[in-house]
Amino acid sequence: MRFLALTLALTPFAAVALWQNSFDDHVKKLQDAQSLSMTLTTSVIGGTTEDVRVTLSKPNLMRIDSSAQLITTNGKQIWIYDKSGKTYEDSPVDAGSPASVWLQENAWVYTAFFNEKLGDQIASATKGNSRKLRNVAVTDWTITRKDKAVLLVQMDDQLGVVRGFRTTKDKAEVFVFAKELKIGDTPIAESEFVFVAPAGVTKKEAGAPAGGAALTFADIKPILDANCIGCHSGGGAKKGVVLSSYQEVAKHVTPGDPDSSRMIRPVKRGMMPPGRPLPADTVAKLEAWVKAGAKP
Ligand code: HEC
Known part of the structure; x- marks a missing residue:
C-alpha cells in the first residue's frame, strides 16, 4: 500500500519534469552542478572519430585528456603534456580562466557550468523532434545565440542536459556526442588537477x-x-x-x-x-x- 501511494505521488512530478524539459533546464543543471565528467566522442563528418575525457570542477578546475595531449589546470597553473613527445610545459595562469576559454572554443553548450550568465547569450531555443540517438532518448533543439550563431543540439530527455552538438574544428564540421556524462553535486579535489609527470617525461623549457x-x-x-x-x-x-x-x-x-x-x-x-x-x-x-x- 505504501509503495502504491509513493508511486502515485511521484508520477505527476515526473510527468511535469519531462514536459517542462527545456533549454533553461540544461543551463540550470550545469549552474547547480559542482563537477561534470564527460567522454566526448568527436566525429569529423565523414571522417575520423576521437574520444576526449573532460573533467570539470568548480570554481575553475579542468582536465582534458585525449590520445595526443593532456591539458590540466588547477586555476593557478596550467600543464600541457604532449604524450608522443614525452614532454610537458607548465605556465602560471595570469588572468582569466583557461577552463572557460576551452569550453567556449570547444564545447560552448557546456559553458553554463562556469558561466552563470549563459542564458543572456541565447536569443531563442526551439524544440524539435524526439528520437533515439546512439541508444539515448534525445530531443533536438535549435539554439539561436545573440551573436546570430545557430546551433543544433540534442538534449538527453532523462538528464535534461545536452548530449550532442555540431560544431566546427580546424574548419571541419564535427559532431560531438557525450557518450558518458556525469553531473556531480560535490566538487572534485583541486589536487586531482595537478599534473604529476609520468616516469620518462621531461619538462620542456620555454624558449x-x-x-x-x-x-x-x-x-x-x-x-x-x-x-x-x-x-x-x-x-x-x-x-x-x-x-x-x-x-x-x-x-x-x-x-x-x-x-x-x-x-x-x-x-x-x-x-x-x-x-x-x-x-x-x-x-x-x-x-x-x-x-x-x-x-x-
Ligand atoms: C579569436 C580570434 C582571434 C585570434 C585567436 C587572434 N586574433 Fe588577431 N585579430 C582578431 C581580430 C578580430 C582583429 C581585428 C581587431 C581590430 O579590428 O582592431 C585582429 C587583429 C590582429 C592584428 C592586426 C592589428 C592591427 O595592426 O590592426 C594582428 C597583428 C593580430 N591580430 C595578431 C594576432 C596574433 C599574433 C595572434 C595569436 C597570438 C592573434 N592575432 C590571435 C582576432 C583574433
Missing part, C-alpha cells in the same frame, strides 16, 4: 630569450598555429593578417625590431588573442625570434 639567436620559424609556427590561425588564415583572416606561413608572417615583422613589428605589438599588449593573453614566456619567445632576425 629562453638567451637562446633567441637559434630560434627559427619552426619554433614559432606551433605558437601561431595554436593561438592565432583560427582567426588569421585564409580569406576571412582578421584585418587581412594571415599568420599561417613564413611568407605571410614576414610581412608583419621587422627583423631585429620586435617593438615596431605589427605582429608583436598587440601580443605584447595582451590584445591578441582577444581576451586570452599569451603567457609571458611565449610572448618572450616570439619577441626573441624577431629580435634575432625573424629567420625562416
Whole structure:
C-alpha cells in the first residue's frame, strides 16, 4: 500500500519534469552542478572519430585528456603534456580562466557550468523532434545565440542536459556526442588537477630569450598555429593578417625590431588573442625570434 501511494505521488512530478524539459533546464543543471565528467566522442563528418575525457570542477578546475595531449589546470597553473613527445610545459595562469576559454572554443553548450550568465547569450531555443540517438532518448533543439550563431543540439530527455552538438574544428564540421556524462553535486579535489609527470617525461623549457639567436620559424609556427590561425588564415583572416606561413608572417615583422613589428605589438599588449593573453614566456619567445632576425 505504501509503495502504491509513493508511486502515485511521484508520477505527476515526473510527468511535469519531462514536459517542462527545456533549454533553461540544461543551463540550470550545469549552474547547480559542482563537477561534470564527460567522454566526448568527436566525429569529423565523414571522417575520423576521437574520444576526449573532460573533467570539470568548480570554481575553475579542468582536465582534458585525449590520445595526443593532456591539458590540466588547477586555476593557478596550467600543464600541457604532449604524450608522443614525452614532454610537458607548465605556465602560471595570469588572468582569466583557461577552463572557460576551452569550453567556449570547444564545447560552448557546456559553458553554463562556469558561466552563470549563459542564458543572456541565447536569443531563442526551439524544440524539435524526439528520437533515439546512439541508444539515448534525445530531443533536438535549435539554439539561436545573440551573436546570430545557430546551433543544433540534442538534449538527453532523462538528464535534461545536452548530449550532442555540431560544431566546427580546424574548419571541419564535427559532431560531438557525450557518450558518458556525469553531473556531480560535490566538487572534485583541486589536487586531482595537478599534473604529476609520468616516469620518462621531461619538462620542456620555454624558449629562453638567451637562446633567441637559434630560434627559427619552426619554433614559432606551433605558437601561431595554436593561438592565432583560427582567426588569421585564409580569406576571412582578421584585418587581412594571415599568420599561417613564413611568407605571410614576414610581412608583419621587422627583423631585429620586435617593438615596431605589427605582429608583436598587440601580443605584447595582451590584445591578441582577444581576451586570452599569451603567457609571458611565449610572448618572450616570439619577441626573441624577431629580435634575432625573424629567420625562416
Ligand atoms: C579569436 C580570434 C582571434 C585570434 C585567436 C587572434 N586574433 Fe588577431 N585579430 C582578431 C581580430 C578580430 C582583429 C581585428 C581587431 C581590430 O579590428 O582592431 C585582429 C587583429 C590582429 C592584428 C592586426 C592589428 C592591427 O595592426 O590592426 C594582428 C597583428 C593580430 N591580430 C595578431 C594576432 C596574433 C599574433 C595572434 C595569436 C597570438 C592573434 N592575432 C590571435 C582576432 C583574433
